[in-house]
Amino acid sequence: MPPQGFLVDGTQNVEGLCSLVALSQLLGTHSVFEFGTFTGVTALTLAVNMPQLVVHTLDLPLDRMSVLEIENSDRSYMPLRSRQRVFESRLEAARITQHEGDSAKFNFAAFGQKSI
Numbered sequence: 001m002p003p004q005g006f007l008v009d010g011t012q013n014v015e016g017l018c019s020l021v022a023l024s025q026l027l028g029t030h031s032v033f034e035f036g037t038f039t040g041v042t043a044l045t046l047a048v049n050m051p052q053l054v055v056h057t058l059d060l061p062l063d064r065m066s067v068l069e070i071e072n073s074d075r076s077y078m079p080l081r082s083r084q085r086v087f088e089s090r091l092e093a094a095r096i097t098q099h100e101g102d103s104a105k106f107n108f109a110a111f112g113q114k115s116i
Contacts, residue, residue, distance in 0.1 A: 001045065006086050011041045021049045029053060033111055035103050040085030040096070047092035055096045056111065058103055067104040 001014055012020070020042065024032065030052055034043055037059035047055050060066060087093045099106070 006039065006041045006044075008039065011039055012045075017042065017045045021046060024050055024053065032056070033108075034058065037085060037098060040087045040098075043085075043096050044087040044090060044092060047087065047095050048090075053095065056099060057096065058099045058101060058106060060102060061100040066102050 001017060007013065024046060029050070031054045032046060034055065034057040037043065037057040040057070043055045043057045046053055085098065087096050
């Protein structure tokens with residue numbers, strides 16, 4: 001599991017991370033697509049625990065433009081220019097691709113019909 005300092009308000013908790021890793025291992029997953037990178041702790045946890053896994057993760061760009069209205073309570077979880085993803089300096093970053101865009105209008109065509 002990631003260092004305790006990586007688990008901040010808005011990230012998955014330890015139980016959630018364990019469940020995602022266990023489910024991915026059970027299914028023999030080779031590729032995942034995450035919606036909402038935030039700090040990157042989920043992407044990193046999956047990549048660390050599954051060396052064959054390729055992770056794609058999507059977050060809104062820094063300009064915060066969104067097709068859908070964003071709840072005020074969610075604004076504190078929006079990407080900040082000063083925020084670094086926790087996986088960026090790790091070896092696992094080679095298997096994590098950070099995508100920026102709005103999931104309401106992101107082109108997912110390149111990710112369709114992939115088997116796990």
